[in-house]
Amino acid sequence: MTSSIRKFIFHDLQAIEGYIDPPDALVFLAILGSQQAASLEGGLAEIGVYYGRSYFLLRKICGDAEKIVAIDPFDIVKPDHGGAQYDRFVAGGRQLGLSVDGGRVIKSDSTLLRAEDIIERAGMVRFFSIDGGHMLHHVEADSRLAAASLAEHGIIVFDDTFNPAWPEVTAGVTDFLREEAGRFSVFCLTKYKTYVCRQAFHEFYSRTIKTSPELKAFDHLETEFLGSTAIRLHNPMRRRIAYEVMVGLGMRALSERAYR
Numbered sequence: 696m697t698s699s700i701r702k703f704i705f706h707d708l709q710a711i712e713g714y715i716d717p718p719d720a721l722v723f724l725a726i727l728g729s730q731q732a733a734s735l736e737g738g739l740a741e742i743g744v745y746y747g748r749s750y751f752l753l754r755k756i757c758g759d760a761e762k763i764v765a766i767d768p769f770d771i772v773k774p775d776h777g778g779a780q781y782d783r784f785v786a787g788g789r790q791l792g793l794s795v796d797g798g799r800v801i802k803s804d805s806t807l808l809r810a811e812d813i814i815e816r817a818g819m820v821r822f823f824s825i826d827g828g829h830m831l832h833h834v835e836a837d838s839r840l841a842a843a844s845l846a847e848h849g850i851i852v853f854d855d856t857f858n859p860a861w862p863e864v865t866a867g868v869t870d871f872l873r874e875e876a877g878r879f880s881v882f883c884l885t886k887y888k889t890y891v892c893r894q895a896f897h898e899f900y901s902r903t904i905k906t907s908p909e910l911k912a913f914d915h916l917e918t919e920f921l922g923s924t925a926i927r928l929h930n931p932m933r934r935r936i937a938y939e940v941m942v943g944l945g946m947r948a949l950s951e952r953a954y955r
């Protein structure tokens with residue numbers, strides 16, 4: 696099963712324009728797999744869908760029956776982008792053979808939502824991805840929304856942390872972590888994302904990252920961050936080069952081997 700999902704990550708998903716790269720896709724796979732193995736149930740939610748690259752990854756990993764709330768104003772209009780944002784999102788799903796659960800799509804600015812809007816559509820959430828507005832007030836509102844709709848065992852993943860192009864994302868995430876000190880802590884860091892859970896589950900998710908076969912290709916480095924030890928997954932330059940060369944040569948199906 697995971698080998699077909701790995702093929703999906705390295706090959707099929709690349710047809711959807713968007714912003715999740717293979718290393719984080721493998722972290723998503725590891726976390727969702729460990730939740731499933733431990734019967735940690737709950738819905739999924741994403742703020743900032745764009746054309747659905749992460750959404751379809753979640754759908755592929757979790758299957759049709761899982762409830763995924765997808766939040767985005769869907770108001771991007773780019774003449775060269777082949778139609779309206781929402782239509783292109785749905786068309787991407789059709790191309791991949793995956794469904795969009797229209798009843799759980801919320802076409803809105805996320806800062807206007809309440810936790811009930813999410814909980815009534817998906818129950819308490821076990822996996823919440825935040826990749827919407829990138830200014831401080833967005834991250835403040837989105838982190839509050841995620842925390843209030845999160846199951847005890849749920850995780851929040853923030854995109855674009857420590858990216859110098861979006862300094863207010865980093866400010867918002869560190870504000871959240873300091874306000875929530877003792878309740879939420881970081882268990883994993885990648886080049887692009889920061890993964891957070893409640894304190895009581897820190898050990899569980901740290902173990903997930905440490906032991907997942909999906910993640911053994913990365914260097915695992917311990918990093919102290921605001922009172923907790925996070926595992927920083929480092930992707931060595933030689934692997935990134937090998938991957939880019941294979942992709943450049945049109946060997947997408949083979950590129951997965953670089954991450955074994």
Ligand SMILES: C[S@@+](CC[C@H](N)C(=O)[O-])C[C@H]1O[C@@H](n2cnc3c(N)ncnc32)[C@H](O)[C@@H]1O
Nearest residue numbers: 713714743744745748749767804805826827828
């Ligand atoms: C970087 S893209 C997300 C990429 C996506 N997660 C992926 O996997 O490809 C950012 C998205 O956030 C949406 N967005 C921007 N401001 C938002 C807001 N206030 N509330 C919800 N979504 C927002 C944009 O419409 C855009 O689709």
